[in-house]
Amino acid sequence: MVWTQLTEGFRVALERVGLGGPERLARLELAIPRDATHGDWTTNLALLLARDAGKPPRVLAQALADAFPRDPQLFESVEVAGPGFVNVRYTPRFLDALPAAIRAADERFGRSESGGDVAVQVEYVSANPTGPLNVVSARAAAVGAALVRLLNAVGYRASGEFYVNDAGRQVDLLGESLAARCAERIGVPRPFPEEGYRGTYVAEIAAELPVEEAKAALERGDTGWFRDQALERMLDWQRKDLAEYGAEFSRWFRESELHATGAVGETLAELTARGMTYRARQPETVSGDRPPGREAEETELEEATFLRTARFGDDMDRVIVRSNGAPTYLLPDIAYHRNKRARGFRHVIDLWGPDHHGYVPQLKAALLALGLEPDFLDVLIVQQVNLLSSGQAVKMSKRAGEFVTLRDLMEDVGADCAKFFFLMRS
Numbered sequence: 001m002v003w004t005q006l007t008e009g010f011r012v013a014l015e016r017v018g019l020g021g022p023e024r025l026a027r028l029e030l031a032i033p034r035d036a037t038h039g040d041w042t043t044n045l046a047l048l049l050a051r052d053a054g055k056p057p058r059v060l061a062q063a064l065a066d067a068f069p070r071d072p073q074l075f076e077s078v079e080v081a082g083p084g085f086v087n088v089r090y091t092p093r094f095l096d097a098l099p100a101a102i103r104a105a106d107e108r109f110g111r112s113e114s115g116g117d118v119a120v121q122v123e124y125v126s127a128n129p130t131g132p133l134n135v136v137s138a139r140a141a142a143v144g145a146a147l148v149r150l151l152n153a154v155g156y157r158a159s160g161e162f163y164v165n166d167a168g169r170q171v172d173l174l175g176e177s178l179a180a181r182c183a184e185r186i187g188v189p190r191p192f193p194e195e196g197y198r199g200t201y202v203a204e205i206a207a208e209l210p211v212e213e214a215k216a217a218l219e220r221g222d223t224g225w226f227r228d229q230a231l232e233r234m235l236d237w238q239r240k241d242l243a244e245y246g247a248e249f250s251r252w253f254r255e256s257e258l259h260a261t262g263a264v265g266e267t268l269a270e271l272t273a274r275g276m277t278y279r280a281r282q283p284e285t286v287s288g289d290r291p292p293g294r295e296a297e298e299t300e301l302e303e304a305t306f307l308r309t310a311r312f313g314d315d316m317d318r319v320i321v322r323s324n325g326a327p328t329y330l331l332p333d334i335a336y337h338r339n340k341r342a343r344g345f346r347h348v349i350d351l352w353g354p355d356h357h358g359y360v361p362q363l364k365a366a367l368l369a370l371g372l373e374p375d376f377l378d379v380l381i382v383q384q385v386n387l388l389s390s391g392q393a394v395k396m397s398k399r400a401g402e403f404v405t406l407r408d409l410m411e412d413v414g415a416d417c418a419k420f421f422f423l424m425r426s
Contacts, residue, residue, distance in 0.1 A: 002098075003030070003112070004112060004114075005074065006030060006041060006088065007025070007028065009068050009069055009075075009088075010025065010028050010043070010045065010064070010068070011025050012067070012068070012069050013064045013065075013067040013068045013069070014064070016067035017053070017060070017063045017064060017067050018053075019049055019052060019053060024049060024052065027045065027048050027049065028043060028045050029043060029044060029045070029048075030042070030043050031043070033087065038081060038085075038087050039077070039079070039087035039088050039089040040088060040089050040090050041087070041088045042081075042085050042086065042087045042088070043085065043086050043088075044084070044085055045061075045064065045086065046058070046060040046061035046064055046084040046085070046086060047061075047083065047084045047085075050084065056084075057083055057084025058080060058083060058084045060084065061080040061084040061085065061086050062080050064086055065078045065079060065080050065086050068086075068088075072091070073091065073093065073094065074090065074091060074094050075088060075089070075090060075091065076089045076090060076091045076092075077089045110153065111153045111154065111155075112153075112154050112155055113154075113155035114154050114155050115151065115154050115155030115156030115157075116155060116156075117155065117156070117157050118156050118157065118346050118347065119156075119157045119158075119344050119345045119346050119347075120151055120156045120157065120158040120159075120345065120346065120347045120348070120349065121158070121159055121160075121161055121340055121343075121345040121347075121348045121349070122144055122147050122148050122151070122158060122159070122160050122161070122348075122349045122351070123144075123160075123161045123162070123163055123348065123349070123350045123351065124140050124141065124143070124144025124145075124147075124160060124161075124162070124247075124350075124351040125137050125140050125141050125144060125162055125242065125247065125351075126162055126163040126164075126165070127238070128165050128168075128170055128171075129164055129165065129166060129171065129174075129231055129234040129235050129238065130170050130171060130173070130174045130197060130234065131174075131197060131199055131201060131234065132201055132234075132237055132238070132241070132405040132406070132407060133237075133238055133241055133242070133405060133406040133407075134404060134405055134406065135385045135404050135405075135406065135409055136353065136382075136384060136385050137406060138245070138385070138406045138409050138418055138422065139382055139383075139385050139422045140351050140353070140382045141242055141245055141247040141406070142245075142247075142418070142419040142422040142423055143351060143380070143382055143422065143423065144160060144247065144351050145160065145245075145246060145247040145248065145419075146419075146423055147349065147351075147380075148160045148248070159250035159251075160247070160248055160249045160250060161249055161250060161251050161252075161253055162238075162242075162249045162251075162252045162253070163253050163255065163336065164235065164252055164253065164254045164255060164256075165255050166231055166254050166255055166256050167254075167255040167256045167258075167259055167332070168255075168329075171227060171230075171231055172223070172227060173193055173195055173196055173197065174196075174197050174202070174227065174230045174231070174234070175223050175224065175226040175227025175228075175229075175230050175231075176193045176196055176223055176226070176227075177192065177193055177196035177197040177198070177202050177230075178202055178205055178206060178226040178227075178229065178230045179217070179218065179223050179226040180192040180193065180196065181202050181203050181205075181206035182206045182209060182214040182215075182217075182218065182226065183218055184206075185203075185206050185207065185211075185214075186211065186214065186215055186218070188215075188218055190218070202230070205229065205230055205233050208233075209229060213225075214226075235252070239252070241405075241406045241407055241410070242406075244410060244415065245406060245410060245415045245418075245419070246415055246416075246419065253336070253339075255332055255336070258332050258335045258336060258339065259332070263335045263338070263339060264327060264331055264332055264335045266335070267331065267334050267335040267338050267370070268305075268320070268321065268327075268331060270338075270370065271307060271320075271334070271369060271370060274369070274370070274371065275308075276307055276308045276369040276370075277305055277306065277307055277308070277320070278305070278306055278308070279303050279304070279305055279306075280303060280304070280306055281302065281303050281304070283306055283310070283316045283317035283318075284306070284308075284317060285308065285310035285311065285316065285317050286310065286315070286316045286317075302323035303323055304319045304321060304322055304323045305319065305320055305321035306318065306319055306320070307319075307320045307330070307366055307369060308369060309362060309365035309366055309369060310365075311365075311369070312364070312365035312366075312368040312369055313361055313364065313365050313368075314361050314362050314365040314366075315361070318330055318362055318366070320334075320366075330362060330363070330366060333363055333366075334363070334366045334367065334370060337363070337367055337372070337376075337377065338370060338372075341372055341376065346376075347375065347376060347378070348376060348377055348378070349377075349378045349379075349380060350377065350378070350379045350380070351379075351380050351382050352379055352380070352381055352382065353381070353382060353384065354381055354382075354383055354384055356381075357381055360379045360381075363377070363379075364377055364379075385422075
């Protein structure tokens with residue numbers, strides 16, 4: 001209600017001063033002043049649009065203040081301050097009546113239809129299914145779940161999705177680790193994989209598996225059986241923990257589905273048909289900002305398939321199919337976002353960890369090469385979580401089995417407390 005009235009007021013003011021249009025209104029930013037004497041709301045809109053108007057910011061601010069529709073029951077004053085801020089103050093009568101209006105609106109308070117029923121997908125957590133969820137995933141889950149609810153509250157048709165990375169080497173290593181623990185339990189000699197997962201949770205899964213079935217799989221060398229057993233149990237744990245934490249997902253989308261349905265190959269064919277791929281030993285295009293020689297460190301000496309991402313803002317063209325014919329991680333990611341668009345999502349928001357920050361321009365450029373809209377993808381970086389114990393940082397490693405899980409966090413401080421803590425910090 002309050003936001004709608006302010007937005008409508010500035011929409012009218014912009015039209016009256018000759019700066020109408022949704023693009024300019026979209027630049028409206030409203031904030032609560034730190035100093036209460038400056039009003040109830042303030043905006044720097046005049047500073048942002050001064051160049052468009054061809055006027056000094058303070059002159060434009062005064063014009064906007066004069067053009068702002070004054071409802072005497074609602075607004076006490078609309079004034080200019082500083083270099084060009086517009087401050088709005090409500091009437092005491094309106095503020096006195098606001099608590100009763102909030103109670104009357106009940107759960108409808110603060111909701112709107114401004115999203116226009118646009119389909120939005122928020123992909124969050126998407127942790128590798130190689131172990132229980134840790135506190136980093138807890139932060140992503142808190143942010144993602146809140147974002148989905150907020151988008152739905154303002155009229156978008158938002159849904160959450162968990163992307164299951166079940167097609168890579170890490171899941172194979174988890175299966176090999178489980179096979180080694182089962183062999184150890186049965187008494188069959190089998191070396192533990194050098195880069196395997198040593199957490200106690202692997203031994204717990206091994207103890208749950210039927211001995212005869214595990215023995216038969218070992219005898220026939222079927223590590224895929226152990227991989228599938230480990231994967232399903234990991235996903236079951238993750239689903240249960242996230243549900244208890246209050247993070248809801250409309251779909252758990254598996255990467256393996258992209259390969260099984262041929263979506264990865266179809267995406268490559270579409271990119272090729274658009275003239276966006278080429279075969280070479282080195283990238284044809286490298287940004288001038290990139291240090292000389294760096295491209296040789298990140299590509300192969302044998303011929304590979306490159307995607308023309310430098311044309312769309314990346315600092316170099318990227319390999320999407322290696323010389324051995326295997327796709328890089330980028331190609332399935334392109335296929336996944338192509339699938340999202342095909343499912344009718346007009347806008348998608350991905351929540352990633354800080355270690356993926358450099359990957360953002362690569363994927364955005366790749367989606368532009370595919371022909372998707374420039375505003376189709378937004379990426380939000382969710383920062384790491386640092387835990388202290390007796391004043392000392394707690395080091396965590398999923399591979400070594402040393403980490404604090406989401407389950408531990410919920411049992412120690414509770415789900416609501418943890419989510420509140422994560423959401424109150426940027």
